[in-house]
Amino acid sequence: MQISGPSLSLPVAALKFASVGGAVPLNSTFYIARPVDELFHAAIARGESIVLVKGARQMGKTSLLARGLQRARMAGAEVILTDIQKFNSTELKSMETFLFALADLVADQLNLPVLPEETWNPRSSPHANFEQYLKENVFGQMSTRFVWGFDEVDRLFAVDFSNEVFALFRSWHNERALNPQGPWSRLTLAISYATEASLFIDTLNQSPFNVGTRLTLEDFTLEQVAELNRRYGSALQNEGELERFYRLVAGQPFLVRRGLHEMVTTDIRLDVLEKQADREDGIFGDHLRRIALLLGADPEFREIVRGVLEGQMCPTLTSFARLKTAGLIVGTSQSDARPRCQLYATFLARHLR
Numbered sequence: 001m002q003i004s005g006p007s008l009s010l011p012v013a014a015l016k017f018a019s020v021g022g023a024v025p026l027n028s029t030f031y032i033a034r035p036v037d038e039l040f041h042a043a044i045a046r047g048e049s050i051v052l053v054k055g056a057r058q059m060g061k062t063s064l065l066a067r068g069l070q071r072a073r074m075a076g077a078e079v080i081l082t083d084i085q086k087f088n089s090t091e092l093k094s095m096e097t098f099l100f101a102l103a104d105l106v107a108d109q110l111n112l113p114v115l116p117e118e119t120w121n122p123r124s125s126p127h128a129n130f131e132q133y134l135k136e137n138v139f140g141q142m143s144t145r146f147v148w149g150f151d152e153v154d155r156l157f158a159v160d161f162s163n164e165v166f167a168l169f170r171s172w173h174n175e176r177a178l179n180p181q182g183p184w185s186r187l188t189l190a191i192s193y194a195t196e197a198s199l200f201i202d203t204l205n206q207s208p209f210n211v212g213t214r215l216t217l218e219d220f221t222l223e224q225v226a227e228l229n230r231r232y233g234s235a236l237q238n239e240g241e242l243e244r245f246y247r248l249v250a251g252q253p254f255l256v257r258r259g260l261h262e263m264v265t266t267d268i269r270l271d272v273l274e275k276q277a278d279r280e281d282g283i284f285g286d287h288l289r290r291i292a293l294l295l296g297a298d299p300e301f302r303e304i305v306r307g308v309l310e311g312q313m314c315p316t317l318t319s320f321a322r323l324k325t326a327g328l329i330v331g332t333s334q335s336d337a338r339p340r341c342q343l344y345a346t347f348l349a350r351h352l353r
Contacts, residue, residue, distance in 0.1 A: 020258045023062040026070055029231055030257065031063060032224050036215050040068050043213040044147060044188055045075065049173040050212030053192040056327025058254035058287065059217040061192040062151050068190055069149045077145040077188075080109040084155045095161040099130040112137050127168055139183035146187050153193040166207040173211050195325060219251030228256060235263035241270050248277060250341035252327070258283060278347040288347050294326065295352070305329075306352045308337050309345065 024031045036053075043051040051068075055061050065081070073079045082105055091101035103116040114137050120129050138146065156162045169191075172184045179185070191208065220228070225246055229236045236242045249255035259273060262283045276282040280289055295302040304319050305328060314320035314334040323329045323337070328344065331337040339345035 020254065020261050023066055024060070026066060030228065031067075032220060032228050032253075034218065034220070034224065036217055037064060037067065039213070039215055040064060040190075041071050043215075044068050044072050044190060047145060047186075048188055048213050049176050049184070050169070050208045051188060051190045052209065052212060052214045053190070053217065054215070054325075055192075055194060055217030056325060057194050057290075058252070059194075059219075059327070060253045061194070061217060064217065065149050065151055065190060065192050069147060072145075072147040072188075077147045078110070078142055079147045079149070080106060081149040081151065083151045085152045087155070092155075092159050094126075095164050096126040098159075098161065098165070099126045103130055103133050106134070106138065110138065112141075127164075130168075135183055139186065144186070147190060148187065149190045149192075151192050153191050154195045157195055163207070166209070169208040170211065173208060220253055220256055221251060222246050225251055225256055229260060232260045232264050235260050236270065244274070245270060248274060248342050250330075252341060254287065255284060255341070255343065258287075277343050278350070284343065288343075291328065291344070291348070292351055295348075302352065305348060309339065309349050309352065313337060 040051065040053060053061050053064060069079045069081060082102065087098070087101060091097050100116055100120065103120075106112070107115050116129075116133055119133055119136070124132075156165055159165075169189060172187060172189070175182060175184045189208065189212075222242070226242055229242060229245075236245050245256075245259065249259055259277075262268065263270070263273060273283070277284055278288070279285065280292075295305060301319065301323065304314060305323065308314065308323070308329060314323065314329075314337045317334065320329075320331075320334045320337055324331070328340060328348075329337045330340050339348065
């Protein structure tokens with residue numbers, strides 16, 4: 001593979017805005033578009049009712065969502081973003097408190113003159129109040145398309161009323177077919193999530209996770225890692241180093257960016273990075289500790305991962321799906337399960353012994 005070519009030769013100061021962690025800024029030189037980007041943009045442009053983006057943690061879902069919403073905004077749509085991580089425990093106590101808080105966020109982002117407390121009827125159900133508020137104060141006041149992004153939806157899977165929330169979203173999708181001229185025909189829900197929805201939702205026929213456009217974020221390819229390396233000023237200096245780095249972290253977007261960023265800003269070589277990579281106090285320490293906590297909380301899956309490291313197959317389809325969704329393993333089937341990258345294999349082998 002050819003990885004030579006003009007490098008950016010960026011000074012350390014120029015990399016400040018590329019700090020790794022969280023969403024990649026919209027104007028960042030270091031965002032690598034993948035084929036799923038265009039599929040996502042196209043689905044929103046078509047006005048799909050529901051567009052789902054699924055991927056393991058730190059795969060770039062929020063960055064992709066932000067770019068899709070920005071493109072929709074530039075095309076003239078009304079756009080808002082709801083990050084479920086921002087809801088506190090009181091707001092997630094019940095369907096009533098959640099929908100009221102959600103309506104409040106809509107009012108704030110759209111600067112609506114009528115607030116939810118002015119219209120909320122205590123004798124009506126939370127669903128009825130919420131839908132009426134949207135119909136009168138959002139769809140009733142605008143004629144454009146409405147694109148609503150939801151990030152970190154995983155958090156809703158753990159609440160008691162999750163099925164009710166997702167059934168409500170699904171009902172809006174259904175109403176588009178029943179009433180093509182109705183307000184819901186102008187709504188697109190763009191939802192990002194990491195957890196396998198089928199493990200948490202009892203009634204999939206009432207959820208939004210089996211309708212609309214469903215997209216999955218995959219790891220960077222070797223070619224995409226080579227391109228990102230070029231943008232970082234060719235921290236990896238030749239094809240051999242590129243292949244060694246790719247074996248270490250595969251194409252996991254966060255690990256790739258973090259590794260290249262560290263090499264450029266601290267001027268360390270690949271051999272040093274390789275020796276320190278699996279240390280819990282190293283540059284990937286936060287990421288690795290999260291994996292350790294995840295497995296520590298679930299002894300059953302801890303043993304399954306240990307078995308995979310020893311060359312055993314995943315015992316069930318459910319365990320295979322959960323570990324793959326969590327980003328710990330790769331493979332096409334239970335018998336093909338293997339650690340996602342060399343870094344994971346080394347760290348987990350030591351951590352689980």
